[in-house]
Amino acid sequence: MDQSRAPLVTPVLVAGCIIIMVSFAVRASFGVFQIPIAEEFGWLRTEFSLAIAIQNLAWGIGQPIFGAIAEKLTDRKAIILGAFIYAAGLLLSANSVTPLEHQAYAWLVGFGIAGTGFGVILAVVGRAASDDNRSMALAIATAAGSAGQIFGAPLAEYLLTMMSWQMVFVVFAGLVLATLACLPMMKSPEPVSKAELEESMGQILGKAFRDPSYTLIFLGFFSCGYQLAFITAHFPAMITEMCGPIVAGSMLHNMGITSTSALGAIAISLIGAANIAGTLLAGWAGKRYSKKYLLAGIYTGRTIAAALFIIFPITPTTVIIFSVVMGSLWLATVPLTSGLVAHIYGLRYMGTLYGIVFFSHQMGSFIGVWLGGALYDVYGDYNLVWWVGVGVGAFSAIVHLPIKERPLPKQQMA
Numbered sequence: 001m002d003q004s005r006a007p008l009v010t011p012v013l014v015a016g017c018i019i020i021m022v023s024f025a026v027r028a029s030f031g032v033f034q035i036p037i038a039e040e041f042g043w044l045r046t047e048f049s050l051a052i053a054i055q056n057l058a059w060g061i062g063q064p065i066f067g068a069i070a071e072k073l074t075d076r077k078a079i080i081l082g083a084f085i086y087a088a089g090l091l092l093s094a095n096s097v098t099p100l101e102h103q104a105y106a107w108l109v110g111f112g113i114a115g116t117g118f119g120v121i122l123a124v125v126g127r128a129a130s131d132d133n134r135s136m137a138l139a140i141a142t143a144a145g146s147a148g149q150i151f152g153a154p155l156a157e158y159l160l161t162m163m164s165w166q167m168v169f170v171v172f173a174g175l176v177l178a179t180l181a182c183l184p185m186m187k188s189p190e191p192v193s194k195a196e197l198e199e200s201m202g203q204i205l206g207k208a209f210r211d212p213s214y215t216l217i218f219l220g221f222f223s224c225g226y227q228l229a230f231i232t233a234h235f236p237a238m239i240t241e242m243c244g245p246i247v248a249g250s251m252l253h254n255m256g257i258t259s260t261s262a263l264g265a266i267a268i269s270l271i272g273a274a275n276i277a278g279t280l281l282a283g284w285a286g287k288r289y290s291k292k293y294l295l296a297g298i299y300t301g302r303t304i305a306a307a308l309f310i311i312f313p314i315t316p317t318t319v320i321i322f323s324v325v326m327g328s329l330w331l332a333t334v335p336l337t338s339g340l341v342a343h344i345y346g347l348r349y350m351g352t353l354y355g356i357v358f359f360s361h362q363m364g365s366f367i368g369v370w371l372g373g374a375l376y377d378v379y380g381d382y383n384l385v386w387w388v389g390v391g392v393g394a395f396s397a398i399v400h401l402p403i404k405e406r407p408l409p410k411q412q413m414a
Contacts, residue, residue, distance in 0.1 A: 006132070006133060008133045008136060010137075011185040011186075011187075012185065013129070013141065014182075015185035016122075016125045016144075017140065017144035018144075018179060018182050019116055019182055020116070020118070020121045020141055020145045021144045021147055022148060022175050022176060022178075022179045023116040023179070024144075026086075026090070026148075026152060026172045026175065027109075027113050027149075028148060028153055028232075029152040029155065030055070032153050033048065033156070033165050037102075040165075041098075047099035047103075048099070049233065049373060051102040051106040053365075053366050054106040054110065055106045055109050056362050057365075057366040058111050058113075058114070059110040059114050059362050059365075060110075060225075060358060060362020060363060061110075061111075061114075061359065061362075062110060062111040062113075062115065063119040063356075063358045064355030065111075065114070066078050066082055066111075066119060066351070066355065067123065067349075067350075067351030067354065067355035069081065070351045071349055071351055071352055075351075076183050078120050079115060079116060079121075079180070079183065080180060080183070081115055082112050082113075082114060082116045082117075082120065083115065083116055083176050083180055084112075084177070085111050085115060086108070086109060086113060086173075086176045087112070087177050088108055088112075088173075089108030089110075089111075090109060090170070090172055091169070091170060091173050093105045093109065094166040094167075094170055094173075116176065118334060118358065119351055119354055119355040119358055120351055121141055122138055122141055122334075122335075122338045122350075122351075122354065123350045124186060125137050125138060126342050126347060134287075134339065135284070135287040135339050136284060136286075138283060138334075138335035138338055138339055139279050139280050139284070139335040140280065140283065142279045142283075143275075143276045146272055146275040146276045146279060146330070147272075150273060150276075153268075156168060156172075159171060204345060207345070208345055211408060212402075213402075213404045213405075214353075216399045216402060217400075217403065218360045219396075220295065220395075220396040220399045220400050221357050221358065221364070222360045222361065222363060222392065223364060223392035223393050223396040224337075225363065225364030225368065226367060226368040226389055227368065227389050227392070227393060228330065228331075228365065228368070229364070229366070229368040229369045231271070232268065233369045233372060234369075234372040234382060235268065236261065236264025236265060237264065238264075238382045239264040239314070239319055241260075241381075242382075243314045243315065244315045245260070246259065246260065246263065246316050252316050263316055267320070267322075267323040270320065270324055270327055271323050271324075271326055271327035272327065274324045274325075274326075274327025274328045274330070275330035275331050275332075277328060278327065278330060279330075279332050279334070281328075282298070282332035282335055283335045286339050290405055291337075291339055292400045292401065292403040292405050293400075293401075295337065295340070295396075295400045296397045297397075298329050298332050298336075299333075299394070300393075300397040301329050302326065302329050303393035303394045303397060305322060305325045305326055305329070306386065306393060309322045310386050310387070337354070337357065338354050340403070341353050341357060343406075344406070344407060344408050345407075364392070368385075368389070371388070
């Protein structure tokens with residue numbers, strides 16, 4: 001088939017979007033359970049927060065493992081294993097009565113997210129897409145994750161009005177397993193070159209590890225995880241405590257948003273909504289412009305937005321503006337980073353190579369969530385941890401610039 005005429009929307013893309021949407025919807029809902037679980041058992045808020053942080057770390061550790069499973073045993077088997085581990089983690093968590101149990105089973109949930117999330121799904125979508133459509137296909141799959149984040153938390157809130165949090169976990173486990181019905185649509189050719197097929201995983205990993213560009217991509221993805229996880233976990237509380245009052249008669253007040261705590265929840269939703277548009281735009285741009293310069297631009301934009309937000313007084317207006325701006329840059333890095341890995345190192349072992357890079361992202365996520373709480377306990381505000389995020393964002397913008405954005409075999413033959 002003429003690749004220039006290959007369809008963008010394929011059964012593989014549709015199935016991948018459904019799986020990743022449900023996986024991320026469940027993942028994004030855990031913050032909703034903080035208060036119900038803490039109130040039932042009389043726990044400190046930090047106990048369940050640590051479980052969420054562990055999920056992020058386990059997700060990062062599991063991502064290259066599931067990428068390797070997909071490339072050695074097929075994508076389907078990796079997704080099936082991931083879905084069953086995810087469901088098992090949820091079911092065991094539903095029967096947990098101590099913080100240690102929740103934190104232990106968070107490892108299973110994190111590994112389950114790895115098997116049904118970006119690393120495996122984006123590799124399948126990337127291999128199935130034509131060269132012309134790959135960047136946009138990766139962006140659409142990433143945006144599906146964002147869509148899941150939008151409806152996951154409200155769905156959890158709605159279910160909690162009808163049943164206990166334990167039963168909601170059981171329902172979510174069922175939804176994760178239900179996505180396996182999409183697997184028959186995941187049949188796809190693997191448009192890789194003969195040279196890529198002949199290379200072993202050890203050979204391509206060795207090439208990547210010796211390539212300074214791979215190290216720079218790995219380092220640059222750290223700040224993405226740090227910023228996203230910190231904002232997701234702590235931004236609502238930060239707004240509640242630091243934002244100026246919502247004035248009676250203002251647009252927000254007339255919309256029924258009368259408290260800064262409500263504004264914090266709306267801010268996260270706005271970030272998710274803007275993220276869909278930003279991710280799709282990144283996919284469109286990734287086909288036309290240098291991915292490394294686009295990534296440097298995104299991290300620069302995040303750095304400037306975060307610095308301006310904390311420098312000026314925090315008001316309802318600045319919260320809304322920052323949420324939309326940051327949301328448009330939120331997961332725009334994912335299709336560009338995964339596309340950059342595929343472009344330089346090929347498609348054959350994209351899942352494993354991107355999974356290793358994603359581990360850096362999740363180390364940043366773990367540190368962002370944990371450091372936010374730790375520094376808040378010491379200083380009584382989020383200013384210092386926010387400025388750390390500004391610094392790592394600037395670092396990521398810089399380290400992407402020296403990356404050699406051309407296929408690795410050509411670099412070696414040059």
